[in-house]
Amino acid sequence: MNAPVTNAPAKPFDRPGHVGQPLSRPNAKRLLAGRGRYVTDITLPRMLHAVFVRSPYAHARIADVDIAAAQAMPGVRLVATGADLARLCTPWVGTLDHFKGMKSPPQLPLPLERAVWAGQAVVAVVADTRALAEDAAEMVAISFEELPPVTDLDMAQAEGAPRVSPELADNMCFRAGLDTGGVDDIFANAAHVVEGEFHFGRHTGVTLEPRAIIADYDPSEERLTVHHATQTPYQFQDLYARHYGIAESRVRVIAPDVGGSFGVKLHVYHEDMAVVGLSMMLGRPVKFVADRTEAFVSDIHARDHRVKARAAVAADGTILAMDVEDETAVGAFSTYPRTSAVEGNQVIRLIGAPYTLAGYRADLKVLFQNKVQTSQYRAVGHPIACAVTERLVDLAGQKAGLDPFAVRAKNMIADDAYPCASATGYKFEALSHQACLAKLHTLMDYDRLRSEQAEARARGIHRGIGIAAFVEITNPSPAFYGIGGARISAQDGAIIKITPSGEVRCLISVTEQGQGTETIMGQIVADYLGVSRDIVDRTSGGAQAQGQRARRRRGHPPGPARRAGSRERRNRRARHRAGAHQPFGGGAHRLFPLRYAARRHQCPALGGASLRTAGLSLRLHQRHSRLPCGGGCRDRAGEDPQAFRGGGLRPHHQSAAGGRTGARRRGAGARRGFLRRVPL
């Protein structure tokens, strides 16, 4: 699994020191000591607070909005409606070009005519304090005329159903299919057919820190600074610039400490877009922090699916084919810019992924309804695909009289079959389902558990044992969305500077929201340069924020690792003396030889980006890292569970991050996509 892919150096990381070590997080102490700085902690001079009056109806015409009484309330600076913001902000449409036939109505920060879900922000009130703004919000009088809402999958597809968007022909947002061919024949001739219908209730990510934003527009320079609890500052720099017509170079998005994201904090939210416009209208910083009740009705939801699936099974338990219908009900429009269709798309592509299938067919329907918008949330589509697949596999085992382990062992892709592709088209580089299943069998002491289970059953206690295999998509690169026209991580990268005093400053675009990004980057950079991570200072999370937040974070590796480290350094020095290629060889705390930093280097390996030295700073900035989609796929169940604690980088942090779990894999990811070893 860790075998290098194309054009990786022959012997990467020949000086391991940090990668692979269970190191403490350099930022953990700061956060534990309460010295985190979240958007909520930021108070800017002349800052105002926004609150939103929300629709109590799932679907209603906004007949009249009376803001006069609210405007007259103490401390109120602005009451804005959809029309006010529409004058500043261009609409957005949540479709991706490569999803053929996908449709979604244009969206604005606040609606003009209709509210389309219960909880949608309709009017914004800006006042000196949040409390005053809430007082005034109570005085906003909106006359709603209720319209028939669409509230489930069947309603959305019914003949003559109300339409969520009158401008669209029906409630179908996107439809897609997959077909290897021959599926009907396989089913017709199979010894057994097993099937099930699966309903998944809506989920949402509940972060400790809610969504939070301060937009600070300075009309004198036409400059917008946004302090944003987000996973994707570069994406928002692009979006705010484009939709508000500000030059990109004058938009700065800073993601300070972020208290959890889980995919919730990378979508365009109407309130967030509105806050930018409110700041422009007022020429003052405007803050909005969603409280928990608002989060429930405005943070993206996910996983509202109904899946009908069946599998054709041979008499000996071989699973021959799967046939799947996934219907998913999203919000009243598709979320921008990642859309609300990726989840369903991944469901139909990930079903059956760990298994060898001769045939596969899937039909996906993504339907609009009058509910909170949906989009990417943790492990997009994976849990649904896994639940459906594994249930079918269990049923197949039951039909064929095979134990759950046996039916899986029989059908899994063989460990020597790689590279190969799934029936749905995902390319796999090197997975190890069989080895992993065997290891699981031993680790859980399956036979003992089974006998305990039987013994408990005799006492009336029903205890279940569940086994699941899955393949997780990781590291799909900026092309994942880029191909559809969404500029999501096109600008991700890292800048490494070496200071005159011999310290390393690493500025990374990907953000840290609790999953250890900064630790990982520190490990990679320290090992790559052959220095102690104590002298690597990492700064994350800001489009154009580099250099602004440079903070000293001295994390010390635990004692034994330190000692091992110094032994390693001695070896390294020995190798260096022996002439091994080591651009920045030398002791951890030694100054960098100036001669390296004074040269200028072209670096074709970085896709044409130049590796140049500006004064004493060395810049490694890769703009586009493209990875084969399958390259990062792996079998999660096959890894040490320890590795998953604390999570890793999600697929959304594609480019700079590399793989997302154990440090070893991080290193592998780095080899492929991020810091290539560059001959200096």
Next chain:
Amino acid sequence: MKARAFSYVRSETLADAYAAFAQAGDASYISGGQSLVPALALRLQAPELLVDLGAVAEMHGVTLDGDMLRIGGLTRHAQMLTEPLIARHAPLLAQAAPHVAHPAIRNRGTLGGSVALADPASEFPAMMLAMDARMEIFGAAGTRLVPADAYFQDLYQTALEPGEILVALHVPSVGPRHRWAFDELTRRRGDYAMVGAGLQGLFEEDGRIEHIRIAFFSVAATPVRVKSVEAALAGRKIDAALIAHVQGLIDAELDPAEDEHLPPAMRLHLARVLLGRLLQTVSSPT
């Protein structure tokens, strides 16, 4: 989530508090604030005046007077777990307390506040029924005692008239022949129960039940006793057949409403399970 602006007064006597409340017209008492403050923050309530009862002397302290334990209304939930007099004389409260919310809330929330609010899913109000407690209420005509059976009237409605103060709870002390048990079913510890119940009974030396009071919560608009079950148990010794018999009476006794959490049939099922467990517990001496 910010409360609307309000005025605040901390009274030192019941009379002062009562007068301040009456004068304001739109006032709320505040004890531990664990139910009131969230309601203010959500703007579900927006009184002009908060009358803080925290400094009223008569509402503090736990004392034993003959066979009656008097628990001041301001006694915190956490004290149910630490107060020796409660452990000795009103052990059902001590048994219920760990199931009420979480430590931080138990440190502030008060018994008086809980019983005054009378949330139908709350533990302590139901225990008042099971223990046959009396509520000491201060009102225009001075102080009166109301038995638990007459106190809980409808959803969040009690014998408290507007402006009246729940001063203390009077609980008959348990003796050597009493047995009691408490249990509830929750999805997560600290949540309000899907179904909960407590019982307390006087048992004969030979194990027969002389009389017993069984109170359920989270099954109706108020905490409720299951009187047909109590009657069927009187004079009997608990065994499997008796348990099965009285479990069968639950359906006729309780009529839970449909809500977004549980269908009525499931609540009834859980109530039967719980009743069986509690009776099993007290089938041998506590």
